[in-house]
Amino acid sequence: MNASTLCTKLAENQLQGRALYTRHLKTVVGGLVLVTLVMLVMYTTPTPTALILSAANSLRDTEKFPKTSVSSGKAGYDVAASLRQEKEKEEKEKEKEREKQTEERQVERGIPEKVFGPSSQERESLRSEVLMAGDGAEAQCRPQHHVMFLKTHKCASSTVQNIFLRYGYTNNLTFALPGGGNYLGNPGLFKAGLIPKNLLPPSGKVDIFAVHTRLNFKEHSSVLHNDTRWVTLVRDPATLYESLFNFFHLKNGYNLDLSSFSSQPMSRLMELPRYGGKFGKNQMLFDLGYSDNMSVTQLRQAIEELDGLFDLVMVAERMDESLVLLRHLLCWSLHDVVVFTKNARRQEVKPTLDPQTRQTLRELNSADALLYDHFMAKHRRAVLEFGVRRMADEVSALRSLRDEYFEDCGAREVKGKDSTLKFKEYSGLVSSYVTSNNSDQNCLMLSLPELPLVDTVRRKQLKTLEEMRAPS
The missing domain is CATH 3.40.50 (Rossmann fold)
Structure with a gap:
C-alpha cells in the first residue's frame, strides 16, 4: 500500500470515529433529556397515592372530619393522628353509653335526676x-x-x-x-x-x-x-x-x-x-x-x-x-x-x-x-x-384555731365515766369535754355529746315551728 492510499484510509477511520462519537454523544444527551423529562413529570404530576389521599381528604371534609393536607409528591396526611382521633371518638361514644346505662340504673334506684346527666x-x-x-x-x-x-x-x-x-x-x-x-x-x-x-x-x-x-x-x-x-x-x-x-x-x-x-x-x-x-x-x-x-x-x-x-x-x-x-x-x-x-x-x-x-x-x-x-x-x-402547700397552710391555721377555742372555752377532757358530768358520752371508752365558759353558746355546743346536742336542736326547732303555726 502506497503512502497515498494509507493516508486516505487513516482519514476515513478518523471520520468513522468521529461519527461514532457523535452518535454516542447524541444517545447520552438524548438519555439525559429523557430522564430529565421523566423527573419533571414525576415531580409535577400527582401520584396515584396522592390522588387517593386527596380523595380521602375530600371525603373527610364532607363528613366534618379535621382537614388534612397533601403536598406535591408526598402525602402530608398523618395516619397515626387520624387513628388516634378515631379511637378517641369511639371512647367518647362508649363513655356516653356507659353514662346512659348508669343514669338508667340511677332512675331505677330513685336517684334524683338533678344530681346526674348534664x-x-x-x-x-x-x-x-x-x-x-x-x-x-x-x-x-x-x-x-x-x-x-x-x-x-x-x-x-x-x-x-x-x-x-x-x-x-x-x-x-x-x-x-x-x-x-x-x-x-x-x-x-x-x-x-x-x-x-x-x-x-x-x-x-x-x-x-x-x-x-x-x-x-x-x-x-x-x-x-x-x-x-x-x-x-x-x-x-x-x-x-x-x-x-x-x-x-x-x-x-x-x-x-x-x-x-x-x-x-x-x-x-x-x-x-x-x-x-x-x-x-x-x-x-x-x-x-x-x-x-x-x-x-x-x-x-x-x-x-x-x-x-x-x-x-x-x-x-x-x-x-x-x-x-x-x-x-x-x-x-x-x-x-x-x-x-x-x-x-x-x-x-x-x-x-x-x-x-x-x-x-x-x-x-x-x-x-x-x-x-x-x-x-x-x-x-x-x-x-x-x-x-396551700392545704398545709390551712390545716395549720385550723389546728391553731382549734387550740385557741380549747383554751378560750376553758375546755378540758374527761376520760371515762364521771358521775359529776351533766352530759355524758355513749361509752366510758370515749372522752367527754367540759367547759368553764358555759355562758358562751358556741363553747357549750362544742363540748356537748351527740344526743344532748340533738335534743337541744330539736327543742329549738319545735318552739320555732310552733310559733310559726300559732295564729297571729
Whole structure:
C-alpha cells in the first residue's frame, strides 16, 4: 500500500470515529433529556397515592372530619393522628353509653335526676372551682345553707355532725329530726314519713340532714332543697370494723372474739348476721343504702353512683384536710369547721390489730375496701388540685384555731365515766369535754355529746315551728 492510499484510509477511520462519537454523544444527551423529562413529570404530576389521599381528604371534609393536607409528591396526611382521633371518638361514644346505662340504673334506684346527666358536669365544675380558688374566694362565694350529711357509723361522723348542728343552730336553719333519739331510718331505708309533722317546716323541706339514716335517694330528695350539697365520710374498713365490733360489743352477739377471726374460715365470717339488724360487715355500703353482698359489677356500679351523688366524700384518716375541703365547698369560714373530737375511743383503750387479723378484716369487708380505696384516691387528687402547700397552710391555721377555742372555752377532757358530768358520752371508752365558759353558746355546743346536742336542736326547732303555726 502506497503512502497515498494509507493516508486516505487513516482519514476515513478518523471520520468513522468521529461519527461514532457523535452518535454516542447524541444517545447520552438524548438519555439525559429523557430522564430529565421523566423527573419533571414525576415531580409535577400527582401520584396515584396522592390522588387517593386527596380523595380521602375530600371525603373527610364532607363528613366534618379535621382537614388534612397533601403536598406535591408526598402525602402530608398523618395516619397515626387520624387513628388516634378515631379511637378517641369511639371512647367518647362508649363513655356516653356507659353514662346512659348508669343514669338508667340511677332512675331505677330513685336517684334524683338533678344530681346526674348534664348537671353532673356542672357539679364537677363547681368542685374544681372550689379547689382551684385562691385565698380571696370567700369574698366571691355565698355560704351554703343546704346540706345532706350521710352519717356513716364509726367513721368520726359524730365529730363532723357537731359542725353541722352548731352551724344550723347558730344560723336558725331547720333540720331533719326524729321525734326522739338520733335515727331516721335504720336498719330500714329512710322514708320521708319518719319525720314527725310537727318537726317539718311548712314547705316540707329542711335545710340540713345530719342524723343517722340509711340512704334512700328518692325519699331523701323529697325533703331536701334542689341546691343541697351532699357530703359523707369513709374510713379504713379494717379499723372501722374493729371499732364497730368493740364499741357495740358484737362479741356478745357472735360469741366470737375478734382476735380469733384470722383462724376462722372466711365462709363462716361472711355468714355472720348483722348485729341488731344494723351492724356488721361492709358497714359503710350498708349505711349508704346498698346490700352488703354485691357482685363485683354491682359494687362498681354502686361506687360510680355514689361518686356522682356526693359533692364531697371526707376521709376519717385525713380529717383536717377534709374539713378544709368542706369549708371551701360550703363557703364557710375556718371558725365554722373548728370542732372537738366526738365519740372517739381514747388511744389507751384501742386494741392493736396484728397484720393477719387486719388482712382478714379487710377481706371480710372487701366491698367497703374498694369503696374506701376509690375515695381515698379521689381525696389525694383533690388535695393536689387544691395545692399541697396551700392545704398545709390551712390545716395549720385550723389546728391553731382549734387550740385557741380549747383554751378560750376553758375546755378540758374527761376520760371515762364521771358521775359529776351533766352530759355524758355513749361509752366510758370515749372522752367527754367540759367547759368553764358555759355562758358562751358556741363553747357549750362544742363540748356537748351527740344526743344532748340533738335534743337541744330539736327543742329549738319545735318552739320555732310552733310559733310559726300559732295564729297571729
